[in-house]
Amino acid sequence: MAFEPPQRLVRALGELPRTAQDTQWLERLPELAKEALERREVEAQRVLAPGGRSSLVVLVRYADGTPAALKLAPPGARPDRELAALAHWGGFGAVRVLDSRHHEDDGAILLERLQADVSLRSLPEAKALLEACGTLRRLWVRPPAGHPFETVTERTAVQSEALRSAPPETRALVDTALDLRSQLVAHPPEELLLHGNFRQGKVLAGERAPWLTVGPDPLVGERAYDLARLVRDRLEDQVAASAGAAGARRRVNKLADSLEVDRERLRGWTVFRAVESGVRALSAGRRRDAELLLEFAAWL
Known part of the structure; x- marks a missing residue:
């Protein structure tokens, strides 16, 4: 079986700052995938395509026929942090890790098989948001002692530096986003383990539980930061609905109230994350x- 990386993954990695380590990983990916399969004694069935924007996922099975999924991500994506978060959640609201013994050898993660083609995006919007909120409630727990995760303050500090060199036409929105971020990190209200990249497409149907999240980019901080990405989900549909600023603010308020998150903090992080x-x-x-993201940020 060929383990060539899907073009979606190649394009996505090309948009990120590349390190020599990540470049080498992409070049060696077919070889790394074969080694990871052999090490775990599982057989490849097919590569998931179009797949994700940050990893290669191979659908596999054990010798007894039990299905699983093998995920390989570049070192820059910090798969060790993903593994640490998934292990801490222990399958509660998230995909379960099946074997972490060999992770330090190759960075690959063997996971329970979910229905990759059935996410919350397959549901009507109201139902999808209800299920998404229920999943987030399970994920927001205290981080483990001595955890390896960066904080919201640390991650957004790096992003803020990049924003300072944004094109002139975005300057007004960027300045607003940076001001909001400064106010938000000055007094963080809580320190919880966050998914970091939560949206409807990251919640898949499973057998052990109806819906389980995948693909965390974990960090520690406040719930409003995590919820902010969900606010702009199905963005094209929101823009097409022509509800404009009023509709965007209603969405912020509805999600904030559903999860007992401060409305203004959610609005602030939604603006920052959309602008970034x-x-x-x-x-x-x-x-x-x-254009869609910046228009949405301007509405708020």
């Missing part, structure tokens, strides 16, 4: 995505 994503999309040449 929009500027990054602009620099990668994804102008349509950038």
